[in-house]
Amino acid sequence: MASEEELFASVDALLSEEPQLPPPAERARLREAAGVTQARLATALKTTTQSVKNWENGRSEPKSPRLDAYQRLLNGWAAKYPDRDSASAAAPVPAAFAAPAASEVETTDALPDRAVPVAQPARPGTRAGATSRRPTATKTARPAVDPRFEHGPLAVLDGDGCAYGVGGIVLDCPATTVPELVEWTLRESGLGASKLHRNGKDSDPLIVLTAAAAVKLGLPERLEGHEQRRSLRLPEDHPVVKQVVSAKWQLTQRGFGPWARIYRKAQGTERQCVQLAILSWDALDERSWPGVAQMEPADIARVLGVYAQRVITPRGSTAVSGLELMTALRPPTRAVRDEASGNWVSGHNPGSLGTDPMDPAPPEATPEHPVVVNSGWSGGFLNEEAYQWVRDVSLLADEECTLPYAVGLDLNTAFLAAAARLVVGLSAPDHFHAPTFNPKIPGSWLVDLSDVELDPRLPSPFTPEGTRPTGPAWYQTHTVAYAQELGYNVRPLEAYLRRETGAYLDPWHDRLKTAYVDTLADLGVTKDLDDRRFLAAMERHKEADPALAAVLAAIKATVKGGIGKLRERPQGKRYKKGERWPALQRPTWRPDIRAAVISKARVNMHRKLTNMARMTGLFPLAVLSDCVVYPSPGPSPLDFLPYAASGKPQPGGFRLGPTPGLAKLEGVQSMLWAVDLMEKGYNPARHIKGGDAVLDEGE
Template sequence: MASEEELFANIDALLEEEPQLPPPAERARLREAAGITQARLAAALKTTTQSVKNYENGRSEPKSPRLEAYQRLLKGWAARYPAHGAAVAAAPAPDAASQPVPETFTSPPVPEAPEAETAAPVEPPAAQAAPERPATRRPATSRRPAARKAAKPATDPRFPHGPLAVLDGDGSAYGVDGIVLDCPATTVPELVDWTLKESGLGAAKLHRNGKDSDPLIVLTEAAAVKLGLPERLEGHEQRRSLRLPEDHPVVKQVTKAKWKLTQRGFGPWARIYRPAQAGQRQCVQLAVLSWDALDSRSWPGVAEMEPADVARVLGIYAQRVITPRGSTAVSGLELMTALRPPTRAVQDKETGNWVSGHNPGSLGTEPMHPAPPEATQEHPVVVNSSWTGGFLDEEAYQWVRSVDLLSDEECLLPYAVGLDLNTAFLAAAARLTVGLSAPDHFHHPTFNPKIPGSWLVDLSHVELDPRLPSPFTPTGERPTGPAWYQTHTVAYAQELGYNVAPFEAYLRRETGAYLDPWHDRLKTAYVDTLADLGVTKDLTDQEFLAAMERHKDVDTALAAVLAAIKATVKGGIGKLRERPQGRHYKDGERWPALERPTWRPDIRAAVISKARVNMHRKLANMARMTGLYPLAVLSDCVVYPSPGASPLDFLPYAASGKPQPGGFRLGPTPGLAKLEGVQEMSWAVDLMEKGFNPARHIKGGDAVMDEGE
């Protein structure tokens, strides 16, 4: 006789069996009897019209949880419209399961931009036909609090399923807004064909003169193995430079199918394309998760998420920033080009034909030689000219006040409190005038703060309070003689009331606010994502500090998006002066980054110079308003001695309770501050005596790490 445990196990097994649907013809009869179109049913099930057609002709079956929803709907219809029952005079209102839902397969306006290293010159595609492969299920995702919903752009009919999908080993391609497509591909060429012809993936251009974004397919480890790729890339080079050898079977498959790879080859981020024909672009981006395509520093925890959640994170980033094209640094750089396309259509005056011409305000299509002091020591301009005149040293602060300059009153304060400026480089990019043309060389020019460029000037005579870092050097030490500075640094010396008399300058005649649209889009992405995490502009300072304390726990996916946005800012600025990579490089050789019009170290210097000057201006204003001086500064983080464990205990406020202008202010927008960390004052002094920077370690507490890391 069976035991109770065995009986229950048998019952559980029956309950777990997939629900049975009526025959395909009956499904179609019930839908027609209810007066519901296939398109309306597809919207309710969050799938495609083609999928509903497939359900009703027997070509495919829905999967869980769409299967259960479809079965519930059919059961409801069967009760109302029996096969041999009387006809109903007026169709009743459909039940909740059959109510149409808003179309959620929104394809955000994300542009296509040139490859960060070397990409094929190809053109935007013609409109894609509706995908033939069905969307088969929506995955269950982790529970999360309801977030404030931003208005979505209208769906582009060419890209009904959004910008990207995450492919699992069972052929499920998880897209944005919960959609899952059936992908039958078993080889990389088949995957590329399916993506371009059937998936409905891609995104529209951001700028009217730009290009549409190529679809992105993210491969899980299981999907990569199924397609014949190794689980890991092995080698002695830096992982980001690893790629499959040219004789690998998958590379041979791609070549045999007459597809091409960019010069980056088949690595963690691979672009597979065919040269444009008749203006039609054919290009697919692949990202391999198990090959570290998503760096944990920029995408914390994302590589370990379920495919549906990976798609959610990348989909939000694609909607608010750009479809990822590589690292967040690459994406940051590509966003600049997408928002300021180098060319536009212009009419030839002689022939009347429309041709490609320069787009005003952009950096153009050709790389530009830097001025020698703006270049790096290994750059061909420097090596070939034997330049010995020095270089710009516009870098972020790494400064610690000498312990000899600490007062007894400061040492007796109980706490050291760290403030961090939100995306300080992004704030510096706002309304920043940069050079657009090549530099011209001048001797003994009159300084003009409105002209971007590099100036050789002696600022060693500027006398400032030694308890503050010098605004002219990243170390905070006073200059000892003539040196090269970016315009903002020299202008600040003039602002402080000192005479400046440049010996030389490399200046640019054509100028513009090149980074303005980049700043605007990233600022909106940053502020909106913080708001979705509960950190909004209308909070009081006390409420803001409390919200920041818990924001990362509200929604791990959105927290990862926020981290990626911040990494996009820093990485994008850094890419403007990308150095050569690889142990085989020799000084004086050109490296791939130099072939980009966006290799512009002068623009990077302008951003960092303005950010450092902004920081010093706030430090000086704080000293004037509160009498407090910083213990240390590291880039956008500053540490102050404090009578309490909160920034509210030392930040300047007016009698009305409003923050005093000019100093540090708390808030969620770029340039405002948040709490970085709190430690005991004795901890900070101990680090300073050992030569460490408290600003580097105040967030983590125990830290005796190498300051050179």
């Protein structure tokens, strides 16, 4: 039982919290309902009319003592003038499992037929614009400028004190130490970005340091001595770290590494945080940002600026940024009115994953997860992974072997396409025995699919290796639903299902899809091209603008990395099985959502493979994730893809195009080359783009 001192300490902590104001639009509504002008309110609160305007459009927030007085006034008006339109429009929570709309969250008490619940334990101020030099026009269209962040989301700092921003601007930065740089960024630079959701937070400004800038600020040009890039960081006794601490700034638990976040505790609603990225410490991974680290500062600013405007201000690796984008578009909290006090407080934002981490069901976890280790679970795990399949050479027909070419098709951002309108679980899993399968309920099902008979020239849709299941195994809902679609009567033995569901990834999908399509269009690959012109445009798109080609690569890496981060594994040699690792503290550690995306992507691939066999009689040689290799009479996809008499692509098969889920040419080799690799046990889909690349043993 808590002591009196502990209770009083908890109460005092609540009393010391900053008051929560209603959303800006509600503030304006209440003032107008009371018949008070902005000028009159400004006089009452002894401030300016412009300040009141800023409070009502979200550009700034009042500070105590005005904050307390303003909240008291709003609470009084709220009691007199309730928002009746909003109250009448509120809909009751649905009471049945069903696929919700993109912005909906669904709750149900309806259980699958013959389901027996199994008892589960409880789960635990205005900135002055900096001087700008050499303004130039940018090739990329820019959105409306937020007056608080007039110089864009980021800048690249060189050793001469020039900070290159988006749109070609150059700012004078006088800082000679890291604390001075942080102060300049927050007080004078005009850098930052508006929040992506009205309930979210503004993006912290990003300063990218060249090698010369890092040295000028007292940082080493390179960090050495660590086996893993993620372990790079300055020691705590380094002079720059001491400077940061002495200036009353803080570093996150990751310390001062390639992506350093320097902050102070927020005052009211105003964040005080600056993100640093150090180029010479490999902040920009070459695999995600090809060639960017070697560009001139102005070009780096252009690449990162376009990415920031279309995706999000980079906050680390593209994988980290992909995960952060999910939260930025689905903030975990929003301002809600407390019925008891009438005050506005922080509450759960429907459709989000909330603020508390959630343990997965045992079959959804990884073998080292505490849920598995502590329970002694031995019932198997989900194996929802992307395809890695090669057809048995003995199943190649003579007429296939005599075709001259092997042509690889790659699906554009297949995982992103799978995330569209994908209903996932938002609440904790419940355990059921012998449930009736329902394709609308996201979760994990123990089912025996070993009796499903399919053409051996196609991979099985139920395993990533493409081999036929040998007995009961755990599958995500989409995989089981596909077996049902193929005409089989599925009878789950067990299931872990979620009552509250929603299309959590929809805004993430929409933003990344738009970024991908718009960037390809800037590179000359537009939706209006016919298939022949599309293939020609794809051949030269990387040479059209290397900077935008790097943005495109980063967008694709953001998709794959963001999905991968949903099941981040423990890192470091000191980790012991059964211990909780840092990623588990995130509400976005959700292996079940990752499994849902991959399951749907694999099922989508198999459906296309089946339709292609039906329409053309062609069967794939190999599949690797989103790449498939076909035997072909010619060196182009146009030589074997199905087209109607009108010249239009046949629906259901692979189609060429620039949007997620459509295909592009991955590579072309001889059929003899492909068969040779297959006989040696290699996957042609892995190497068809690189041709005669050196093959490592044990691929």
